Amino acid sequence: GQSLEQPSEVTAVEGAIVQINCTYQTSGFYGLSWYQQHDGGAPTFLSYNALDGLEETGRFSSFLSRSDSYGYLLLQELQMKDSASYFCAPRGSTLGRLYFGRGTQLTVWP
Amino acid sequence: NAGVTQTPKFQVLKTGQSMTLQCAQDMNHNSMYWYRQDPGMGLRLIYYSASEGTTDKGEVPNGYNVSRLNKREFSLRLESAAPSQTSVYFCASRDSGGKAGELFFGEGSRLTVL
Numbered sequence: 001g002q003s004l005e006q007p008s009e010v011t012a013v014e015g016a017i018v019q020i021n022c023t024y025q026t027s028g029f030y031g032l033s034w035y036q037q038h039d040g041g042a043p044t045f046l047s048y049n050a051l052d053g054l055e056e057t058g059r060f061s062s063f064l065s066r067s068d069s070y071g072y073l074l075l076q077e078l079q080m081k082d083s084a085s086y087f088c089a090p091r092g093s094t095l096g097r098l099y100f101g102r103g104t105q106l107t108v109w110p
Numbered sequence: 111n112a113g114v115t116q117t118p119k120f121q122v123l124k125t126g127q128s129m130t131l132q133c134a135q136d137m138n139h140n141s142m143y144w145y146r147q148d149p150g151m152g153l154r155l156i157y158y159s160a161s162e163g164t165t166d167k168g169e170v171p172n173g174y175n176v177s178r179l180n181k182r183e184f185s186l187r188l189e190s191a192a193p194s195q196t197s198v199y200f201c202a203s204r205d206s207g208g209k210a211g212e213l214f215f216g217e218g219s220r221l222t223v224l
Binding site: 004030031032033035040041042043044045048050087089091097098099100101102103 | 213
């Protein structure tokens with residue numbers, strides 16, 4: 001089976017740095033994706049880690065440790081527009097099946 | 111470039127009615143997926159299609175059927191709607207030659223079953 005854990009809510013102020021953790025347990029594992037979703041709209045892809053280590057894309061970075069079944073999303077220089085839900089999603093098969101957690105609601109305050 | 115297009119965007123059904131949610135992508139992607147999202151539950155995979163002509167069950171397939179009509183289109187059918195199927199439905203597609211964990215989502219179809 002599959003299980004995912006991420007915090008349900010995180011708050012921070014503009015300009016700050018926030019880290020959203022994700023621990024997972026899946027029957028197969030090929031990598032970890034992160035998605036952003038604003039107000040119930042279409043989820044949008046942020047990053048994908050297939051190997052251990054840090055991937056950086058602008059203000060966002062994502063980290064994976066396969067041995068610990070753990071990853072995190074790091075958001076730097078927070079902006080109000082970063083207020084959204086963030087989902088980690090392990091890829092459990094070669095067919096691209098992703099399992100989504102319940103998501104973390106990030107609120108950025110001015 | 112439209113990406114992934116879902117119709118209808120909103121629908122209200124009575125218990126027992128049937129309907130089909132349509133999804134089309136214009137990115138020439140091989141894989142397509144149907145997810146549902148309920149408050150506090152994240153996204154759960156209903157069915158997916160790795161390529162034209164193939165479909166497989168996801169986490170919550172009961173009460174649904176799918177058809178991969180061609181490479182572009184992947185429809186989701188509710189034969190006899192139940193209130194438990196009230197949800198937001200997202201269709202997604204993936205480029206098998208692109209980033210392995212990157213799905214492209216439609217804007218969602220909001221279904222209410224009374």
